[in-house]
Amino acid sequence: MPTISPVRLAQDLIRCPSVTPVEGGALALLERLLGEAGFATHRLKFSAPETHDVDNLYARFGTGSPYLLFAGHTDVVPPGDVVRWRYDPFAGVIEDGVLHGRGAADMKGGVAAMVAAALAFLAERPNFTGSIGFLITGDEEGPAANGTVKVLEWAKARGERFDHCILAEPTNPKALGDMMKIGRRGSLTGRLSVAGTQGHVAYPDLADNPIPRLMQLMAALTATPLDGGTAHFAPSNLEFTSVDVGNAATNVIPPEARAVFNIRFNDLWTPESLRAEIERRLAGAAGGARYTLAFDPTNATAFLTEPAPFVEQLSRAIAAETGRVPALSTTGGTSDARFIKDHCPVVEFGLVGQTMHQVDECVAVADIERLTAIFARFLDDYFAAG
Structure with missing residues (x-):
């Protein structure tokens, strides 16, 4: 099974101009990588009245339990006036240990980390008996009508059942390890x-x-x-x-x-x-x-994932790799976790979000590598316990 560089994958994803609802090649890239690694992949396109058609990706490795789902999105907000950017927002430039580009923090860097961690984990375990999945949408930054919510409905109709989910949104205010989201208002x-x-x-x-x-x-x-x-x-x-x-x-x-x-x-x-x-x-x-x-008819319900072994396992992995015990938070706006919580317990942990949606969005290369290490450590703990 191939292993990949999370930083290089983050660069490649940034170079896909996937401004909502345009797929931009990002999902095609992930579909190819996961397919080569033995995942069963499904490209899912959904539409609804007065909305755009949206591409999504669902992939699963294994058929056993427990089943851990990673979730995220490859769509990004528009870059705005590109003249104001230090670098082309879709060039994925690295300078002085910092990766620049639209989606670096929110959340192509997080997607790259979780994919790289899963592929490395599976490469070392040819006899793996659990399941690891990915739900990647192209509709998180838009109306969210044809993305995660519909993929989950499709998966449920197929009999897919998840035990837990990690959504790699940029949750940390200042430094990696600051904060994990265990619910949303x-x-x-x-x-x-x-x-x-x-x-x-x-x-x-x-x-x-x-x-x-x-x-x-x-x-x-x-x-x-x-x-x-x-x-x-x-x-x-x-x-x-x-x-x-x-x-x-x-x-x-x-x-x-x-x-x-x-x-x-x-x-x-x-x-x-x-x-x-x-x-x-x-x-x-x-x-x-x-x-x-x-x-308004479209609203979100408050939810909480109770601090329990799943939350504790991820918290331990974060502390081991960063030296910080993350605060368990419910702050911020809404996310696709509001849909996932109806199917399984979900937590959110990703990169530092200080520059998300801003001109010159960027993230430290070291943070992408460290986030990959956190996810890898968590996978070891989660499936050992399962």
């Missing part, structure tokens, strides 16, 4: 609209200004904290992201006022219970306001 977006009666500002008795009523309702949503947090989660927070009346005139009372808010919530809530709480607060403060409330 949920996300709920609401849209509040208050109706009024348009009129001249000089004749307010002939109009009904919706703006003070909207402000009253907004205050009701934020006056009392949603909760005080839990052992592994910070307090839930509601933030208004837009307030608008669509009114360019200074002498007209508008007919409508609108606000958009997003709530990042912990495991004290479900989307259903949180919707009910928002509706209760608005009803109690409405007075005579004529308002409507709608919630």
Whole structure:
């Protein structure tokens, strides 16, 4: 079985211009490498109304248990103005021990590390009896409608059952080994609209200004904290992201006022219970306001992977290779872990994310090599225990 350099693979992946939803050759590269190593590979293309077609890759080595799944994505956000980059964002340049390029941190470097670690592990074990798999999507940075969630549905329909999953997102704030994500907060977006009666500002008795009523309702949503947090989660927070009346005139009372808010919530809530709480607060403060409330259909549910042997094994591997015991965190935004958690326990650990989505995204070459060593050590421990 071939072994590969994780740094060279990261360079090759960066050189594939796989800006969502374009595959760019990245999945084809991984499919070839994994196929040559004996993995059964499946290229899966999915589509949905009003979305782009998206390529994904699923690969599995072995048929036994336990089954460890590695997950990630090869799609990247656009580079923006390439003139502002020090190097071509798709050239994969290494200088002074640093790999530069779009996706270096998020997350082609992480994908390269997990693939290289798995191939090295399997090369040393011709009689391996467990299973190692890869779920690599091209739709994480986009709508996430035709990627991981659909591959998981496809795999479940085939009878695939995973024991655990590592998602190699860039989880570390400053140094490799700082942080492992054992859960994520949920996300709920609401849209509040208050109706009024348009009129001249000089004749307010002939109009009904919706703006003070909207402000009253907004205050009701934020006056009392949603909760005080839990052992592994910070307090839930509601933030208004837009307030608008669509009114360019200074002498007209508008007919409508609108606000958009997003709530990042912990495991004290479900989307259903949180919707009910928002509706209760608005009803109690409405007075005579004529308002409507709608919630976006695509949201995320909070989840937690309990600290247990799986988490402890990865934490030990991280500490052994970096000298740091990672903090067990649930911070940050959403990730594809929100889909995976419905199929098996999942944790996230990858590279340092300080430059992700930025101009001159980069990652230390030594960190890619060390992350590969962490995954290799974990594989030894995981399958020895299994």
